[in-house]
Amino acid sequence: MGLPIVPGLLLPLVLLNVLVGIHPSGVIGLVPPLMDREKRDSLCPQGKYNHPQNHSICCTKCHKGTYLYNDCPGPGLDTDCRECENGTFTASENHLRQCLSCSMCRKELSQVELSPCTVNQDTVCGCKKNQFRQYFSGKRFRCMNCSLCLNGTVNIPCQESQNTVCNCHAGFFPRENECVSCSE
Structure with a gap:
């Protein structure tokens, strides 16, 4: 004979089951925070990442200039990586689902393009000769004489x-x- 079912209690129990996880210490609590997930991901050697559905499988990361199209289907099998399209890039090995959009140099801030965006490097912006970068708001800058x-x-x-x-x-x-x- 199965467990008794209380009407109206099934949905809250399912939601509670989704929210509750078991920590590596064995203690029941909320889903592990990001740091614990990062520790789990670090179980794979450098250059690999945990398969999102089966954490016992380590897939090879994609090279710079490419993005993750499909995770590896199993241990020792290749990750399906595709090359970034024009106007996009990835600057390091990754398991991103899409390439990042290239930055544009801001003419209204007197920036000039020092090197164009490639599939493995974002646009490099700078200033003309006899100008310097005046930073504001993190990495953003304007060129000043x-x-x-x-x-x-x-x-x-x-x-x-x-x-x-x-x-x-x-x-x-x-x-x-x-x-x-x-x-x-």
Whole structure:
């Protein structure tokens, strides 16, 4: 004879079963957090990843410039990787389901393309000669003209991500990296 069924209780029990998992320690609790999933994925050797449906299978990651089309069907069998289309890339070995879109250099921020996007490298943006990167909001930057140190001398030359540092002549003081006359 089976277990008694209480009307209206089946759906909550199914949902509870979905939410509850068994931790590696054997303690029952909520589904393991991301760090525990990362530990599980790290059971595969470098260059491989856990098959999403069968965690005892380690599939080979796709090379840069490719993406995962189908997981390996079993141990020792090849992962189906496809080459990225034009305008997309993957810069490292991966098991991404699609390639990443190439970045565009932002002309309104005076950026120029230093190297185009390829299937295994994103677009590299930078600044023209005699300009530096002024960063805002993480990796985002605008290109600014280097200070010329008028009424002063160059202490530190303009670099990729730093403006020129000037020493002002006598009778001048620094204001916003310009040497301004004390009589102003």
